[in-house]
Amino acid sequence: MTTGQKKKFKLIDLILITLIIALIIYVLYRIRVSIRYEWSWDIIPKYLFRFDDDRGRFVASTITHGFIMTIKLSIWGIILGTLIGVIMGILRVQNGLFGRFLGRIYVDIIRNIPPIVLVFIFYFFFSSQILDNLGFEEAVLRAGPAMQNFVRIIFIDPKLLNEFLSAALSIAIYEGAYITEIVRAGIESIPKGQWEAGHSIGLSRFAQFRHIILPQAFKNVMPPLSGQFISTIKDSAIVSVISVPELSFQGMQVMASTYATFETWIVITILYFVLTFSCSSIFSRLLKKMQSAD
Known part of the structure; x- marks a missing residue:
């Protein structure tokens, strides 16, 4: 089968899909009656959206805020984790012993x-x-409304800034370790001849990295890196243990107040x-565009 050839939908596919749907319906029925x-x-x-009488419109409620x-947590975790991972990944392939050791x-x-241990370490040591002692949270609270609104939009309510920074950094450091290995493997996948070609035309090692190695390594690491980004989103749920009001924490709050466990x-x-998803x-679309561009 050629790469561009579409797979045909066969009778066996229809039978399997029908059986799966029937099984799901049966399981749901048994749950319903038992x-x-x-x-x-x-x-x-009302925990998704509620009507605000003062504003005269619907606003986000508990679950939507989460x-x-x-x-927000995922975005900052991905940005900081990628930064850490790229730096450490490059150090892992350096000639210097200190960089590779670090x-x-x-x-x-x-x-x-x-x-979860890493989250607690950052919460009780880094945040507390x-x-x-640095006084970031107090400085924001003493600042004007414009600064507080900026922090609220980009990060979180200023009163919870320390908890947010602790959570985002712990996620970034944890995910960064896996991104480090992805970057290292991507760089090492480039043939040695590419390094030699850069050296032969007089490029420094930094210039070889920038103009020859990293552009090729970037294409190689995109598939596993995208999977790690999605993993970061799911891993962000763990910071609910330090009361950062993300989705899982807000879900527990709603469940505790309504006892609607399954629905929540x-x-x-x-x-x-x-x-x-x-x-x-x-x-997936970005990867397909990158592959078609090649």
């Missing part, structure tokens, strides 16, 4: 620590000790799926 649970879907919409916070120690330590977590699951589709 579990004694009073469904309360009518209470969920969804937005998850997006990159190796970072990867070995972070990848062998449970992420370092950030509190079904909605939370759907929102996570929508977010990760959308990102996956975007990355």
Whole structure:
């Protein structure tokens, strides 16, 4: 089969899809008749959007605020994690012993620590000790409304700034260890002849990296890197343990106040799926465009 040839939809595919749908319907039916649970879907919409009498319009409510916070955390985790991963990945392939040692120690330590432990370390040490002493949060709270609104839009409510920074940095450092290995593997996948060609025309090692190696390595690392970005979105749920009001934390708040356990977590699951599936589709399109450009 050629690469551009489309796969045909066969009878066996239709049979398998029908069987899967029938199985899902049967499982849902058994859950319906065997579990004694009073469904309360009518209470969920007000936790997505509520009508604000002062503004005269619908505004985001608890779950939607958590969804937005998850997006912010994921974006900052991806940006900082990529920055850390690229720097450490380059150090991992340097000729100097110190750079390779530093990159190796970072990867070995972070990848062998449970992420929840890393979150607690940053929360109790970095946030409670370092950030509190630096006074970032207090400086923002003393600033004018314009600065507070800026922080609220880009990060979080100024009163929770330290917790947000701690959460974003812990996610970035954890994901950065995996991105480091992706970048290292991408650079090492470039044939040695490319380095020799750059050296033969008088390019410095930095110039070889910038003009020859990194552009080629970027194409090689995009598929695993996109998967790591999606993993970052899912891993952001772990910071709910330090009361950062992201999607999972807000889901627990709604569940505790309404006792609508199944309804709440079904909605939370759907929102996570929508977010990760959308990102996956975007990355797939970008990868196809990059491949077609080659």
